Amino acid sequence: MSQLADPFGLRSLDIEVLRTRDGAKWQSRGGRYAAWVADMDFPVAPAITDAMQGVIDGNAFGYPDWGGPYALSPAGRLFAPRMADRYGWEPRPDRVRDMVDVLQGVRATVFHLSNPGDGVVLHLPAYHPFLDTVELMNRRLVPVVRAGGAFDYDALEAELAGSGASIWILCNPHNPLGHVFDRPELERIAAIAERFDITVISDEIHADLTMPGVTHVPFESLGDEASARTVTLASASKAFNLAGLRWAAMHVGSDRMQAVLAGLPGHYLGAPNLMAVTATVAAWTHGDQWLSAVIDVLDENRRALTGLLAEHLPGVGYEPPRATYLAWLDCTALGLGPDPSQTFTARGVALSAGPEFGPQGEGHVRLNIATSPSVLAATVSAMAG
Numbered sequence: 001m002s003q004l005a006d007p008f009g010l011r012s013l014d015i016e017v018l019r020t021r022d023g024a025k026w027q028s029r030g031g032r033y034a035a036w037v038a039d040m041d042f043p044v045a046p047a048i049t050d051a052m053q054g055v056i057d058g059n060a061f062g063y064p065d066w067g068g069p070y071a072l073s074p075a076g077r078l079f080a081p082r083m084a085d086r087y088g089w090e091p092r093p094d095r096v097r098d099m100v101d102v103l104q105g106v107r108a109t110v111f112h113l114s115n116p117g118d119g120v121v122l123h124l125p126a127y128h129p130f131l132d133t134v135e136l137m138n139r140r141l142v143p144v145v146r147a148g149g150a151f152d153y154d155a156l157e158a159e160l161a162g163s164g165a166s167i168w169i170l171c172n173p174h175n176p177l178g179h180v181f182d183r184p185e186l187e188r189i190a191a192i193a194e195r196f197d198i199t200v201i202s203d204e205i206h207a208d209l210t211m212p213g214v215t216h217v218p219f220e221s222l223g224d225e226a227s228a229r230t231v232t233l234a235s236a237s238k239a240f241n242l243a244g245l246r247w248a249a250m251h252v253g254s255d256r257m258q259a260v261l262a263g264l265p266g267h268y269l270g271a272p273n274l275m276a277v278t279a280t281v282a283a284w285t286h287g288d289q290w291l292s293a294v295i296d297v298l299d300e301n302r303r304a305l306t307g308l309l310a311e312h313l314p315g316v317g318y319e320p321p322r323a324t325y326l327a328w329l330d331c332t333a334l335g336l337g338p339d340p341s342q343t344f345t346a347r348g349v350a351l352s353a354g355p356e357f358g359p360q361g362e363g364h365v366r367l368n369i370a371t372s373p374s375v376l377a378a379t380v381s382a383m384a385g
């Protein structure tokens with residue numbers, strides 16, 4: 001592969017080098033192939049490493065000069081223009097907050113805007129830390145389940161009419177399904193949230209990872225009413241592969257959450273990390289060429305996976321994700337029991353176990369396709385044993 005065709009080295013990853021890479025993905029589970037946690041195998045954009053190197057070269061690791069100890073970071077200041085530029089949504093710059101990570105924003109909102117026993121709405125299967133949030137914080141799960149391939153909002157409304165809910169954690173785009181909620185579906189969600197007075201936490205961490213031809217619609221962009229009951233969370237960490245650096249943005253459309261945050265002392269929810277902010281600014285300012293090269297590889301991989309599964313694991317159900325680099329595989333036809341990941345682990349492939357994503361995940365696994373096409377092919381071949 002010439003460097004010209006692969007300027008960022010996305011298609012030519014060496015499996016032996018990956019196996020020596022530090023971090024949970026490749027080191028914590030053993031096995032010959034690591035396709036579980038949502039980190040990409042790709043090297044990050046050179047613009048990011050250059051910017052971080054600049055901090056190292058300047059030997060400037062002290063408190064940053066961002067306009068005072070409680071001032072919004074430069075990454076936070078870029079959030080509103082970036083949303084306007086990419087998605088036509090104009091967030092309120094005065095409502096943007098730095099967070100340490102997305103889950104912090106999710107859990108802080110659940111903690112402050114609901115009480116133990118309150119309902120929390122989640123589309124199932126659900127990203128497991130959301131399920132943990134409900135359980136660890138003693139809230140009550142109000143599931144949205146699929147019927148005939150689509151989420152059943154009539155059933156949800158019937159349930160809410162009986163039991164109510166305080167919070168809806170909306171994961172758009174959706175992990176693990178790769179589903180992208182379009183405007184009519186988001187409008188239905190907004191109408192239900194309004195009818196039952198539910199605060200929406202819109203986790204849009206995967207927004208930049210929509211596949212070609214697919215449009216991400218920020219929930220708050222639906223209008224003032226939707227925005228006023230919503231907290232949006234975003235980060236460069238998934239699309240630019242920076243999860244270990246720890247930074248996220250919260251946009252506080254909700255006046256109730258704004259009042260909560262205004263009542264908390266500064267730094268109560270932490271303060272941003274210099275390197276994470278440096279990396280995010282570089283990603284959002286100079287990273288889009290790299291990002292579109294990544295999307296090209298992911299698009300190729302999600303299409304190739306259909307053929308790879310047909311060849312090596314016929315019977316596995318798979319719908320190519322419309323966003324994210326996560327493939328949700330229905331392995332029930334293989335007869336591997338409720339947790340097929342155990343069989344694949346025994347064959348040397350680490351995948352995310354379907355049941356972690358709720359009971360709907362039984363018989364399923366989540367496969368991370370953010371790697372070179374050749375590594376993906378070898379991974380699927382190894383899954384077949």
Ligand SMILES: Cc1ncc(COP(=O)(O)O)c(C=O)c1O
Nearest residue numbers: 038101102103127171175203205
């Ligand atoms: C939907 C979703 N939200 C949040 C996170 C975690 O984000 P953070 O590390 O910023 O808490 C992930 C990580 O994979 C995710 O997929």
